Amino acid sequence: MNQVLTPKDFTTNQEVRWCPGCGDYAILKSVRSTLAKIGRPPHEVVFVSGIGCAARFPYYVDSYGFHTIHGRAPAVATGVKLANPDLDVWVVGGDGDFLSIGGNHLLHALRRNMDLNLLLLNNAIYGLTKGQYSPTSSVGTRSPSTPGGSVDRPVNAALMALGAGARFVARSADTLQDHLPEVLTRAQAHKGASLVEIFQNCIVYNDAVWAGMATKAESVDKTIRVADGEPLLFGKERDKGLVFDSNSGRMQLTEEGGDAEKLATIHDETNWALACALSRMDDSSLPTSLGVLYCDPVSDYGSDQEASNGFSTLSRDDLHGLLHDGGTWEVEG
Amino acid sequence: MTYVVIENCIRCKYQDCVEVCPVDCFYEGENMLVIHPDECIDCGVCEPECPAEAIRPDSEDGLESWVKLNAKFSEIWPNITAKGDAPLDADNWMDKHGKLSELSEAPGIGG
Ligand SMILES: Cc1ncc(C[n+]2csc(CCOP(=O)(O)OP(=O)(O)O)c2C)c(N)n1
Ligand code: SF4
Ligand code: SF4
Ligand code: SF4
Ligand SMILES: [Mg+2]
Numbered sequence: 001m002n003q004v005l006t007p008k009d010f011t012t013n014q015e016v017r018w019c020p021g022c023g024d025y026a027i028l029k030s031v032r033s034t035l036a037k038i039g040r041p042p043h044e045v046v047f048v049s050g051i052g053c054a055a056r057f058p059y060y061v062d063s064y065g066f067h068t069i070h071g072r073a074p075a076v077a078t079g080v081k082l083a084n085p086d087l088d089v090w091v092v093g094g095d096g097d098f099l100s101i102g103g104n105h106l107l108h109a110l111r112r113n114m115d116l117n118l119l120l121l122n123n124a125i126y127g128l129t130k131g132q133y134s135p136t137s138s139v140g141t142r143s144p145s146t147p148g149g150s151v152d153r154p155v156n157a158a159l160m161a162l163g164a165g166a167r168f169v170a171r172s173a174d175t176l177q178d179h180l181p182e183v184l185t186r187a188q189a190h191k192g193a194s195l196v197e198i199f200q201n202c203i204v205y206n207d208a209v210w211a212g213m214a215t216k217a218e219s220v221d222k223t224i225r226v227a228d229g230e231p232l233l234f235g236k237e238r239d240k241g242l243v244f245d246s247n248s249g250r251m252q253l254t255e256e257g258g259d260a261e262k263l264a265t266i267h268d269e270t271n272w273a274l275a276c277a278l279s280r281m282d283d284s285s286l287p288t289s290l291g292v293l294y295c296d297p298v299s300d301y302g303s304d305q306e307a308s309n310g311f312s313t314l315s316r317d318d319l320h321g322l323l324h325d326g327g328t329w330e331v332e333g
Numbered sequence: 334m335t336y337v338v339i340e341n342c343i344r345c346k347y348q349d350c351v352e353v354c355p356v357d358c359f360y361e362g363e364n365m366l367v368i369h370p371d372e373c374i375d376c377g378v379c380e381p382e383c384p385a386e387a388i389r390p391d392s393e394d395g396l397e398s399w400v401k402l403n404a405k406f407s408e409i410w411p412n413i414t415a416k417g418d419a420p421l422d423a424d425n426w427m428d429k430h431g432k433l434s435e436l437s438e439a440p441g442i443g444g
Contacts, residue, residue: 011334021355021378029374175355177372201355203378214355 005039007032012062018053023174023201023214027121028060030180031090035061037181038088038188045088048077050102052094052128054121054200071102074109074118081114085302088188090117096126099135099155106195111165113192114301117184120157120195121174123202124209131205143205158279158293161195162272168194169275169294174201175214179225179290186292192300199288213288226278226291231264234287241265242286244274251277251286269295334392335370336380337403341387342366343435344426348416350379350388361413361441362406364420369407370400385427411443 010032018024035045045063049055051070058065064087068076077091091109098106098120109116125143126132132145136157140149161169168190172180180198187194199210212222224234224242232242232251241254241264254263268274275294281287314322338350342365350366351359358372359379368379368388380388391400426432 016375018376020380021353021376023355025376026356026374175374177356177374216357 003039003041005036005041007036009042010035010045010062012060014059016060017056019204021201021203022053022127023123023203024054024056024121026174026177027119027180027198027200028057030177030184031057031061031119034181034184034188035063038185040088044086045090046077046080047090047092048073048080049092050094050097052097052126053202054092054094054123054127055097057092071097071100071105073097074102074105074116077116078109078112078114081116081302085115088117089115090119090188092119092121094127095120095122095124095134095136095157099157099160103135107160107164110161110193110195112301113165113167113298115191115303116193117187118193118195119184119187120197121200122157122197123200123206124154125202125206127202127205131202137206138209141206156280157195157197159276162276162279162294166195166294167192167296167298168292169197169279170194170292171197171199171288171290173199173210173214173219173223173290176219176290183291186295190295190297191303192297213290222287223290224287226267226289226293228267228269228292228295231261231266232278233260233264242278244277249273249277251281253285269293272296334375334390335373335400335403336368336375336377336388337370337391337396337399338365338367338387339389339396339399340430340432341385341427342383343432344420344429345385345387345423347384347419347423348413349382349384351413352416353378353382354414357412357414358407359413360407360410361443362410363437363439363441365436366413366441367403367406367410370404372407406438410440413441413443415444417442417444 042063047058047061047065049057049067050073058067073091077089081089124136126134131143133141133143133150135155142149158169170183172183187196199213212218220236234240241260242251244265245252254260278289278293344364358369359366
């Protein structure tokens with residue numbers, strides 16, 4: 001049952017131990033206020049994390065929590081949800097946790113589509129271990145493990161999720177308190193795995209890596225906030241627009257001097273190709289897309305009748321039979 | 334929780350704090366700044382920046398009246414995101430106590 005709660009109801013007595021100025025503080029604030037608005041009592045909520053600065057989340061949210069091992073949070077969360085499908089399960093991890101060591105677990109959590117809210121706190125660096133480059137670091141990132149600058153091309157988390165079969169993919173940034181809570185609310189309401197990539201500033205090891213995204217003044221030109229059914233417009237005067245070019249599968253700016261509002265493509269959250277194009281606007285003249293890029297629900301793992309019938313019709317005897325049915329033998333001598 | 338600006342800021346108003354705040358939640362009075370308690374994300378990055386040691390976490394004891402004062406004036410005064418000039422005699426007020434009577438309720442220029 002939902003009840004009237006405040007962010008205090010989700011605040012623990014633990015001293016928050018991120019560096020002063022870390023973007024994680026802003027994300028924590030948004031998460032607490034979102035949880036309060038949603039109104040699920042804390043004992044029905046679980047936060048599961050792997051390892052990293054981002055992964056300290058469960059200590060700071062007064063709900064059930066499990067600080068697990070590096071990269072394995074989606075797997076542990078899968079177990080939690082399987083055992084107790086009524087819980088509201090959140091998974092929090094960094095770009096290293098979710099995309100390096102845990103890349104494979106994230107992939108399977110997404111395609112399996114269990115009802116999990118997965119928050120990727122992307123600071124494009126390994127913060128906890130003092131600043132090595134990560135899978136989302138841009139080429140040329142100088143770090144203790146890449147003193148001459150990194151050479152690997154970064155992974156695009158939203159595109160990876162779309163490729164893995166995720167049915168909900170969204171983006172926001174740490175300090176966007178007028179945007180992030182709304183995106184989190186949508187992610188929680190979505191039945192199935194929802195991936196939210198949150199651009200996060202690591203003030204110590206990768207300061208201003210997302211400059212332009214998180215401050216109000218700059219973000220109007222450097223980002224576009226997409227909304228279902230609305231034209232893809234951005235800029236201070238909302239006079240710039242994006243068009244989906246079906247030949248190249250890419251987004252382009254609307255013609256200069258043209259009526260952007262008329263020319264711009266209307267965002268459709270169920271259009272997978274559009275979501276892909278919006279996720280990969282690499283050209284520096286194009287903005288970074290924020291908001292719900294893709295939302296096209298299908299039945300989720302737990303509520304999929306066929307799948308659950310498959311589990312529940314197997315009796316103990318059947319299981320015993322299955323385990324000892326041929327295919328096994330003793331090696332003698 | 335929130336961080337709050339206390340008495341030490343009055344007539345010092347160095348403004349070193351405003352440019353480091355990631356969420357731009359400082360508000361400017363004529364001779365003091367305050368923090369908007371609902372906007373502050375508790376990141377603490379401003380605290381060591383203040384030469385007058387005027388920024389404290391509200392978890393410290395005895396700050397109730399300052400929490401209220403910050404809440405009240407952040408609704409009235411303009412937002413400030415860029416550092417302006419400190420008052421010329423700021424240094425003279427640095428270690429003075431009992432400055433509350435000096436507080437001007439007039440808004441600053443903001444910016
Ligand atoms: C099995 C294992 N390998 C390596 C590590 C070391 N390690 C700890 S956190 C981390 C990466 C942290 O980066 P990220 O997930 O991006 O989180 P952030 O600290 O940036 O929030 C690594 C490599 C570990 N703890 N366990
Ligand atoms: S190292 Fe970076 S990510 Fe980690 S707490 Fe410090 S600022 Fe935040
Ligand atoms: S730095 Fe300190 S004294 Fe200066 S304006 Fe900010 S709070 Fe006031
Ligand atoms: S604690 Fe952080 S968010 Fe709060 S006023 Fe200081 S710098 Fe701004
Ligand atoms: Mg990281």
